[in-house]
Amino acid sequence: MRGHVKISGAKNSALVIMAGALLCSGDCRIRNVPSLADVKLMGQILSALGVHLQQQGDILDINASEIKTSIAPYELVTQLRASFFAIGAIVARLGVAQMPLPGGCAIGARPVDLHVRGLQAMGAEVQIEHGICNAYVPGRSGRLKGARIYLDIASVGATENLMMAATLAEGETIIENAAREPEVVDLANFCIAMGAKIKGAGTSTITIDGVPQLHSTDYSIIPDRIEAGTFLVAGAITHSEITLSPVIPEHLLPIIAKLRDIGVPIIEDSPDCLHILSAEAFRATDIETLPYPGFPTDMQAPFMALLSLAEGDSLINESVFENRLRHASELNRLGADIRVKGNTAFVRGVPILSGAPVLATDLRAAAALVLAGLAAEGQTTIQGLRHLDRGYDRLDIKLQQLGAKIQRVPVDIRV
Numbered sequence: 001m002r003g004h005v006k007i008s009g010a011k012n013s014a015l016v017i018m019a020g021a022l023l024c025s026g027d028c029r030i031r032n033v034p035s036l037a038d039v040k041l042m043g044q045i046l047s048a049l050g051v052h053l054q055q056q057g058d059i060l061d062i063n064a065s066e067i068k069t070s071i072a073p074y075e076l077v078t079q080l081r082a083s084f085f086a087i088g089a090i091v092a093r094l095g096v097a098q099m100p101l102p103g104g105c106a107i108g109a110r111p112v113d114l115h116v117r118g119l120q121a122m123g124a125e126v127q128i129e130h131g132i133c134n135a136y137v138p139g140r141s142g143r144l145k146g147a148r149i150y151l152d153i154a155s156v157g158a159t160e161n162l163m164m165a166a167t168l169a170e171g172e173t174i175i176e177n178a179a180r181e182p183e184v185v186d187l188a189n190f191c192i193a194m195g196a197k198i199k200g201a202g203t204s205t206i207t208i209d210g211v212p213q214l215h216s217t218d219y220s221i222i223p224d225r226i227e228a229g230t231f232l233v234a235g236a237i238t239h240s241e242i243t244l245s246p247v248i249p250e251h252l253l254p255i256i257a258k259l260r261d262i263g264v265p266i267i268e269d270s271p272d273c274l275h276i277l278s279a280e281a282f283r284a285t286d287i288e289t290l291p292y293p294g295f296p297t298d299m300q301a302p303f304m305a306l307l308s309l310a311e312g313d314s315l316i317n318e319s320v321f322e323n324r325l326r327h328a329s330e331l332n333r334l335g336a337d338i339r340v341k342g343n344t345a346f347v348r349g350v351p352i353l354s355g356a357p358v359l360a361t362d363l364r365a366a367a368a369l370v371l372a373g374l375a376a377e378g379q380t381t382i383q384g385l386r387h388l389d390r391g392y393d394r395l396d397i398k399l400q401q402l403g404a405k406i407q408r409v410p411v412d413i414r415v
């Protein structure tokens with residue numbers, strides 16, 4: 001492969017920023033929105049709440065001046081975990097919300113206890129009955145109250161949900177042990193652009209001073225660091241030279257550091273453009289997934305594909321989610337040598353992978369199989385592309401443009 005790839009807007013920013021638009025009673029224009037199944041689904045959920053949306057290319061206009069119902073639709077919410085993160089915004093706007101418990105990728109139990117406890121600390125009555133999370137704010141004002149919230153785990157979604165809720169609460173909210181992911185900062189910047197008073201996003205302590213209402217804004221979301229990381233791995237695994245932009249290299253530090261560590265040269269052509277050079281071979285390494293700025297769990301599967309072809313043995317420890325190593329057995333079908341014990345994978349590097357039919361079990365697993373398939377000798381057929389389309393903006397087309405031999409096959413003629 002060779003050439004340049006344009007990185008799309010961040011999926012995880014787009015989804016929460018769309019939820020954040022619920023806080024505003026005016027027009028919100030969101031730019032750099034990636035074309036993804038999850039974004040479409042989030043749009044359908046907002047529409048079902050009575051919100052007006054209009055999309056043109058990567059620009060999405062949202063008007064939530066009237067939220068007609070506080071009941072989010074079960075069939076849609078259960079398909080997208082991030083939609084649950086909107087409960088804080090809905091309660092903050094309406095004083096009441098009914099949100100089915102979330103779905104999304106099957107990568108672990110993924111409870112919402114931190115979200116619930118945070119809303120309760122802010123004065124909401126929250127009950128979970130028959131799979132629905134019912135939240136309402138007692139009292140005449142219907143406004144949440146600022147609170148001091150300590151998160152047991154630095155959960156990305158809980159931080160975002162509670163930060164959104166706090167923007168319209170009465171008084172000050174302090175979220176301690178907050179997640180520091182760039183997408184949390186992006187959401188905070190979007191809320192600030194709407195007039196929210198938020199300080200400390202990107203650190204472990206976020207302080208929000210509630211305001212009575214937020215105003216219209218025009219906001220562009222950050223580039224997707226996981227999509228960029230996936231293309232870096234695509235370059236490394238196929239020994240290719242490619243450039244990527246726009247990117248924010250700072251957001252990719254743990255990924256760039258690991259690639260350099262195993263012998264893959266990466267240079268910054270300009271402040272928003274990365275250049276990966278072809279490496280003949282790469283060494284094994286150990287990886288532990290951690291909250292940002294540690295190594296991202298969303299890059300664990302792509303790196304497992306890469307390390308399956310490294311010189312030597314690697315150890316991968318997944319410490320964020322409890323069931324996120326299911327791609328190991330599918331990579332083994334392609335000739336990888338990976339053993340899994342608990343949350344740890346032992347990867348013994350092999351000289352070649354060979355094509356085979358494989359099944360994607362979740363979003364990042366799907367990406368890992370595409371990457372392994374690019375490097376494998378012979379033909380690999382990947383089923384379960386719906387997972388891939390949830391989170392990658394035309395990955396197959398972008399890879400094709402770089403010269404990869406990859407083709408989407410309609411289901412009825414798949415062999």
Ligand code: UD1
Pocket residue numbers: 012015081082108109110111112113114115116153154155156157158179183297298320321322
């Ligand atoms: C977000 C990202 C996802 C990424 C993950 C970790 C979105 C839409 N998704 O997911 O791509 O892989 O961050 O970087 O932004 N937990 C609890 N109780 C809670 C909430 C979380 O125990 O109430 C646990 C989870 O089960 C998990 C850990 O906290 O083990 C981290 O999860 P969290 O940061 O919340 O992930 P998400 O926000 O769901």
